[in-house]
Amino acid sequence: MAHRSAITGRYISNAAAARHPRTTVTEAGSNKSAGTHNRSAITGRYISDAAAARHPKTSVTETGK
Template sequence: MPNRSAITGRYISNAAAARHPRTSVSTSPSGNRSTAATHRCAISGRYVTPTSAARHPKTTVTENR
């Protein structure tokens, strides 16, 4: 399963994700091809509002752009 850094947005190795669990997100292929941007917290894994994503840019991943 690929991992992404919440800080840079780049894909990272499993070892890097293990070293930095609070700022990495595991991604999985999705059947949903929505065009709307969604934001996910790297710490909790929950989806968050755009306002919350703007307040915490280093621990939030924007998906489906």
């Protein structure tokens, strides 16, 4: 599994993910849905565009194919 920082968008190591769990998103598989979706790095749930704009350091925008 790959870990991505919600702040920078870059992939990070397992150790860095363990140190910063609230700002890390663990990716499993691929995003196969169409469109753009926002996900909270803290809860892992999908959030609205407005919520993602309010919390840019703890949300990740996923773009489908």
